[in-house]
Amino acid sequence: MNLPVLTVGQINTYIKSLIDGDPNLNSVFVVGEISNFTNHYRTGHFYFTLKDSESAIKAVMFRSSAQRLRFMPENGMRVIIRGRISVFERDGQYQLYADDMQPDGVGALNIAFEQLKAKLEAQGLFDSSHKKQIPSVPERVGVVTSPTGAAVRDIINVLTRRFPLAKIVICPVQVQGAEAAGQIADAIDLINKHSSADVIIVGRGGGSIEDLWAFNEEKVALAVSRSEIPVISAVGHETDYTICDFVADLRAPTPSAAAELAVPDRREQLAYVKGLSEYVRSNISHNISEQKSYVSSIASSRVLKNPLTTVENGRQILDMSLNRLLASQRSIVNEKSLAFASVCAKIDALSPLKVLSRGYAAVYCGDKVVSDAASINMNKNIIVRFADGNVECTPVNREINC
Numbered sequence: 399m400n401l402p403v404l405t406v407g408q409i410n411t412y413i414k415s416l417i418d419g420d421p422n423l424n425s426v427f428v429v430g431e432i433s434n435f436t437n438h439y440r441t442g443h444f445y446f447t448l449k450d451s452e453s454a455i456k457a458v459m460f461r462s463s464a465q466r467l468r469f470m471p472e473n474g475m476r477v478i479i480r481g482r483i484s485v486f487e488r489d490g491q492y493q494l495y496a497d498d499m500q501p502d503g504v505g506a507l508n509i510a511f512e513q514l515k516a517k518l519e520a521q522g523l524f525d526s527s528h529k530k531q532i533p534s535v536p537e538r539v540g541v542v543t544s545p546t547g548a549a550v551r552d553i554i555n556v557l558t559r560r561f562p563l564a565k566i567v568i569c570p571v572q573v574q575g576a577e578a579a580g581q582i583a584d585a586i587d588l589i590n591k592h593s594s595a596d597v598i599i600v601g602r603g604g605g606s607i608e609d610l611w612a613f614n615e616e617k618v619a620l621a622v623s624r625s626e627i628p629v630i631s632a633v634g635h636e637t638d639y640t641i642c643d644f645v646a647d648l649r650a651p652t653p654s655a656a657a658e659l660a661v662p663d664r665r666e667q668l669a670y671v672k673g674l675s676e677y678v679r680s681n682i683s684h685n686i687s688e689q690k691s692y693v694s695s696i697a698s699s700r701v702l703k704n705p706l707t708t709v710e711n712g713r714q715i716l717d718m719s720l721n722r723l724l725a726s727q728r729s730i731v732n733e734k735s736l737a738f739a740s741v742c743a744k745i746d747a748l749s750p751l752k753v754l755s756r757g758y759a760a761v762y763c764g765d766k767v768v769s770d771a772a773s774i775n776m777n778k779n780i781i782v783r784f785a786d787g788n789v790e791c792t793p794v795n796r797e798i799n800c
Contacts, residue, residue: 426482429477431448433449434446442460455494458494470513532659540568540597543600556657586618595627597627613643630660631646632649764778
């Protein structure tokens with residue numbers, strides 16, 4: 399029996415034709431856990447292994463199918479895959495070609511929501527430090543929502559009722575569908591570019607997670623985050639939460655509540671202004687009364703009634719001060735005079751003239767005092783000084799006094 403000699407490629411092609419011809423393998427649903435996941439960002443293809451507790455199969459999801467996924471597959475994630483089984487001829491390996499993928503047990507949108515939430519939170523987009531203050535009295539309120547939904551009517555009604563002075567700038571967009579996220583993000587950027595509002599309300603009415611999904615898109619979250627104008631998120635009902643809610647500067651449970659948070663109540667403002675007016679009026683009246691009492695007390699004072707009294711009192715005080723000054727001066731002069739007289743008496747008692755007045759005399763030879771007879775020059779006259787004058791004498795005999 400002669401058997402043909404086949405090449406490896408022929409064998410692989412034959413096996414591929416057998417598998418591709420089996421209708422049971424052309425459309426299969428396979429459940430398993432993802433491992434060895436690789437995302438070829440350049441091509442957009444996903445390569446991974448799908449396994450259970452007993453076996454494993456190689457799998458690939460090409461870009462055309464992968465870009466339709468609402469979530470990013472991860473290792474360890476249990477999924478249900480719709481696809482087909484075929485052979486990769488080059489390697490002689492059969493594998494699963496995935497056309498669609500859904501999480502097993504948890505919806506794809508829920509997983510996509512949690513994945514994007516974790517990503518943006520890690521980037522700091524939810525930090526309270528990035529939240530901007532909502533203006534207390536905005537002049538213009540921007541509204542990014544559907545022009546035909548109930549949400550825009552509710553917002554307009556509340557804004558008009560609460561604070562009709564605020565201008566409403568409506569930027570109509572789709573809030574559902576494939577184009578919605580891009581339009582919402584562009585509208586927020588447009589209002590910021592032209593500074594068309596002081597605060598922006600972004601939202602829509604309630605709906606399923608699919609209906610609200612545009613507000614869970616990353617492009618909307620980034621537009622809200624980079625907005626220089628404060629953003630109030632009002633998506634769905636009170637129990638609905640979207641990524642936009644976490645990024646926005648303020649979350650409102652409903653569009654109507656967002657309008658209430660965006661502007662003050664006119665009646666409250668009028669009451670506040672009225673209260674201020676009454677306070678100012680009362681304060682001014684009180685101050686005027688106090689000043690009147692003060693002026694009256696001054697006008698009734700003795701100084702203003704009889705101003706000469708102050709002058710007379712001043713004169714009296716001045717006279718008393720002058721008398722005290724003169725008395726003090728006389729006392730000091732007397733005291734110094736007595737001291738001076740005492741010193742003069744002491745000096746007078748020690749004065750040589752005092753001695754001369756008692757009958758004594760002083761003898762001078764020239765400018766020098768002669769204290770003994772031996773010091774007299776017999777050839778020179780001497781001066782004898784008495785208390786009442788001087789006498790010039792000529793020495794004759796040393797033993798004889800003049």
